[in-house]
Amino acid sequence: MENRQVATIDGNEAAAYVAYRVNEVCAIYPITPSSTMGELADQWSNEGKTNLWGDIPIIAEMQSEGGAAGAAHGALQTGALTTTFTASQGLMLMIPNMYKIAGELTSAVFHVAARSLAAQGLSIFGDHQDVMAVRTTGFAQLASGSVQEAHDMALIAQAATLEARVPFVHFFDGFRTSHEVNKITLLSDAEIRAMIDDELVRAHRQRGLGPDIPFMRGTAQNPDVYFQGRETVNPWYARTPEIVARKMREFGELTGRHYRLFEYHGDPEAQRVIILMGSGADTVRETVDWLRAHDAAVGVIQVHLYRPFSVEHLLAALPASTRAIAVLDRTKEPGAPGEPLYLDIVTTLTQAAADGSLPTATLPRIIGGRYGLSSKEFTPAMVKAVFDELDKAQPKNGFTVGINDDVSHTSLEVDPDFAIEPDTVVRALFYGLGADGTVGANKNTIKIIGEDPAFHAQGYFVYDSKKSGSQTISHLRFGPDPIRSSYLVQSANFIGCHQFNFLERTNVLEQAAQGATFLLNSPYSAEEVWGRLPRLIQQTIIERKLQFHVIDAYTVARDSGMGNRINTVMQTCFFALSGVLPKEAAIAKIKTAIQKTYGKKGEEVVRRNFEAVDNTLAQLHQVTVPAEVSSHLDLLAPVPPEAPAFVREVTAMMIAGKGDELPVSALPVDGTFPTATARWENRDISMYAPVWEPDLCIQCGNCSFVCPHSVIRAKFYNIANLHEAPAEFRHAPIDARGLPEVHYTLQVYLDNCTGCGLCVEVCPVRSKQDTTRKAINMQAKSGVLESERRNVEFFETLPYVEHERVDFSTVRGVQFLQPLFEFPGSCAGCGETPYVKLLSQLFGERLVVANATGCSSIYGGNLPTTPWSQNAAGKGPAWSNSLFEDNAEFGLGFRLTSDSQLATAERLLKELAPQLGEGYVQSILLAPQITESEIRAQRALVADLEQKLLAMDSETARHLLTVSDQLVRRSVWLIGGDGWAYDIGSSGLDHVLSMGRDINILVLDTEVYSNTGGQMSKSTPLAAVAKFATGGKRVPKKDLALQAISYGNVYVARVAMGANPQQTLLAFREAESYPGPSLILAYSHCIAHGINMQHGLLQQHRAVASGYWPLMRYNPEVRKSGENPFVLDSQRPRIAFKDYAYQELRYKMLSRTNPDEAEILINEAQEQVHQKWRIYERAGYQGKERRGVTDVHPDAGSQGQ
């Protein structure tokens, strides 16, 4: 064990570390929570790191997990050592290939960060539903329960598969293990080398296809032999468990870490035993130790090798004294007599009882239960509840633990006060903002402490479901022994609150232990702060005798030149107060870590961080805690009392972080949730917000148009409405002739503003006296918040302008349309949401949305609230998300329903003509529905029809009533990002376009997989850096517009709101009215571009000005009038591509990492722009002649640039 290298890393890195070294090919596709494994492999490959044999593995990012599995299969078939990393839906897409790979007895390991499956809702979090769904494929399944195990089992699996020829899924729990940072002992290359037999590697290679020894594999087989062929593999499966057991023994001899297929831990004379796999085993193990210390005869069997299931090894592991067993499955199999592991245990023991091989005297009682779905906490208290259940005369079978199932009454009672965290462990909780660097600092702290031989360290991080203003909670443990508590900190002896305003809504001290240290980042001094605390916080500090310290971290950070990054300041405070390491030594280590982390980022960054460390200690003060509670402040309610019942009773609990307490009965049975809920969640996340200047404003509507969070709204109204307006309510005469009594108000919803500043950027007006002032300006919110809240309240009472009075054709007009998509939790300044909001404004009342998984499905549909909203009449968009890969097909299904039901409605309507009147029926059937007023008229007609139908006693009428809403033209939109449209959903999208049905596709093109953290897609441009394109993408972006145009009957537009909002608006309206498939490619600036999001629109402008993103529309309808359907809407390139690109880190970074390559690629990219422009120009110049909307010179096409 001596001189072993240790590292504090997460489970993903632990597994990938081994996988990289023992493979030649990695075929991958990003999916949470496994993406990191692929990203690391790509990074190492770029850094030139080699595998065991001195080669750099090839990393191939595919278009989907299906593609990754196919590529892996192909690489394996031709003899390469191949792996992939995936999870959840990704693993589902691999199933067909997994059957093949297993059927062909192929040595391979797939590493899986096990995750929930999308059922009633998607979840990115961990459980075993995915791996249980592939247990029939023929893959062996090896489970890890900790970061160390993820490292070790990755190697054991590889060693075993080479000998067994049975492919392996090696899995560990998503997030709980994949993202937990823990100190582990790293395998040396020599140890890895020793476990991998090159004879077996050569044998694998020789089984590969090759013309020198030709053979075929993958035949089609007939009934005569298929069955027998399927049975040929039995001996291989039969010997696999023993091979794995032997590899585990060899591994133990090499490393001192010993594993078994079924790992028993506990009392040798245990009466009650829990059997489970994954990270929960560590929690059970810890609880078993505690219970045994309190005289309980209990034990736990941790399953490592789940498939092939070794009856023999299980029976050997079970103590003969066992009288009751609880089998815990982290999965759900609705309708089954039990979950998979439970059934396997029952089968094994009953068969053993039948054949007399049972180790126990009698068949133990066996119960099964579910726990921990979607990373639901699994605590020692729950373990105890399970053991307690086993003691009952009639224990529950098919129980659940960790939830309150008040519907089926499956759940076990759990003692909330049962906590067994040892005092030798420092347990720290940190509440921070994503933007303040808290998590990064804590990861750094773990590394610092973990490097100390005297300490073990663990970190786990809980993130928000919002992307702007998101809250993070870090759970850190430090102690002398390896830390195997695989649950959140329950009783903290250090709590850091890095944002003062968290105290308003959250009881950050809920987990505070007696005498714990409480560190608060406070703008108030040690003397003043007490009076600013809510009552509950004061009370907890006094009752639990907390040591209370404050620091004004923002001031210290700013004074040290760190801006708003308070991470170093708060980290220094932790070391100063926690006493984990001696203060001086800790400070020295922080500085060493700073040098290491930031050294490559320049001396200046290092210097500023050092300064922050030094300045911190002088500004850290202990608060003298008064004896009495003095505050009258209560925690703010998560939602206002006027919110609807569901929002008050269910949504509010989730908002308050108490969703775990919701019983089963509170949740919808089929995943159906109300819309219009984001409006109740006033998040108050920005210190700054825009304030309108009525006197300067020209009422152009630009700010409202581009606002990504729908917080800027405009109304016009008769001045008579103003008599009840608050004194501060801002308004101005409307900028239109002949309407002296009409006023205009631009209202900012300050509580929901993220402070992105796009509105100010886009405002075209400047004060004549003070050119720094525009008609809308960012301002500190604190001074105006209260009055603006009153103004919003009044503004809400003013009616939205009737659609008939709105000019839908201008940006100015559209500002008066109510957004039916409001307050999304997307990144501040998001480039996608303005388009989505526009969609909701234009067509929201008759809109159904199919949303591909990705950013837009997260800010659109991640609980607790949704921005998809409703108007006063209760009409609004209906929304659903199926999967990532099938959104085009899913959305087409919406259309098929509409088309089908419309046909039914029309038929039934005609049948009722004798009763309704022929003229009346024809007026509905023949009504034009192109313009907004026509659609309004039809809506009124249909409403009238429905009243008539209700009054009729007719089966036909009742039938018609169920489909009559389809008589109003429905607007079907398919929304998704480029990952969907260009990659995983590409074939579906292409097929749907080819079908001619009236669907509209909006591609929010950020040119990377934004939601999973910036991986390359086929939309990623040449020369840009992205994950999986660390060295810059070498292939140009696919031109999806030209691809779609090739059909001839598809409406296609390429838009960029920041360059030409009017063209965007025109394209949306044309696409919607076009009675066939429409495709809009919308340039969406993104945080993954490495830009200051405030300048996102300017970047859009530059993208168009450089010719990189030509604005165009291709409208097949135009052809009917003999004109060119292709219209180029932007001018010839007038800035160099570089002048656009080098404003973004995604391009700029390459010039720092590889200047020569950067220069080559940027020049190639410029050439690409030229070439593409020539194509567009040629295609569009006739449009200039006939329609006069571009300034393209007719000869330009032949001249080039």
Place this chain on the structure above:
Amino acid sequence: MDLRTTYMGLELKNPVVASASPLSEKLDNFRRMEDAGAAAVVMFSLFEEQIKHENAAIEHLITSGSESYAESLSFFPEFEDYETGPDEYLNLLRRAAEAVDIPVIGSLNGITNEGWVDTARLMQDAGASGIELNAYYIPANLYLDGREVEQRYLDVLKAVKAAVSVPVALKLSPFFSATGNMARQFDEAGADALVLFNRFYQPDLDLEEMEVITDLKLSTPAEIRLPLLWIGVLHGRINASLAASTGVHSPLELIKYLLAGADAVMTTSGMLRNGIGFLGTLVEGLKDWMEARQYDSVAQLRGIMSQVNCLNPGAFERANYIKILENYKAQYE
């Protein structure tokens, strides 16, 4: 014909020097400039503030939005190694110095003491044959007097001189109360050359966007008058070499500067406007002129029309200005 000249202690094959410009951002261009006839290349200016700003910006943008949302804990690959600060500049300088036989001069732009000295030394280590301090300072602080401003220039110069062994040139602003005196002080402080003058930042206003424009317009031949004046005045009176910069758009300006006393003549705008081949045009133009006038060497003609050498030294001073005005009147009366 001997075109050689000595500038800041460096022997140059001719007096034509490619001045700091975006053209020196590409390695290839160094070779092209050498092939076209440049006797030395001054690299584009490294702005101290820009380095600091860009490093901070990269750090900010890499971490923006990271560690906030469980699915996207970062948005960029982990870059183990990338160039920061002047690395990019120094690498280019190193490769340029290796690629060409002519001297490559590093250019530093700024006026604070902070960071300068180190960067100059790094340039020297990277292979710079000399350092040009492109020192300009707009004393917008109304409480800063002329003496303090002057002292700033001197302090920077002395600090850099003390730190490097390669020659150091100072590119000057024309706006000193006593430009000649300042030149002498710089000379005494150890400047190996003075470059006259810096066409320093002068903003414009965009009436459409109502914003201040910070671009730099190319020079015109008419602008040679001011540097010509001071080169003429300083030639032969200080030890430091003199380089003329500004307004060289044809061989005529080059020749005028040499006659006034320049040891080297720099061009940026002319090259940007006409391409790198313009350097050759200058050299050839000089040769043609010398041949026509039967000069054998640049040394023969350098400074023959400077104040100390010319027939009417008063032409460089105020008295002559009055005469010019009189002539002006005479023309139109």
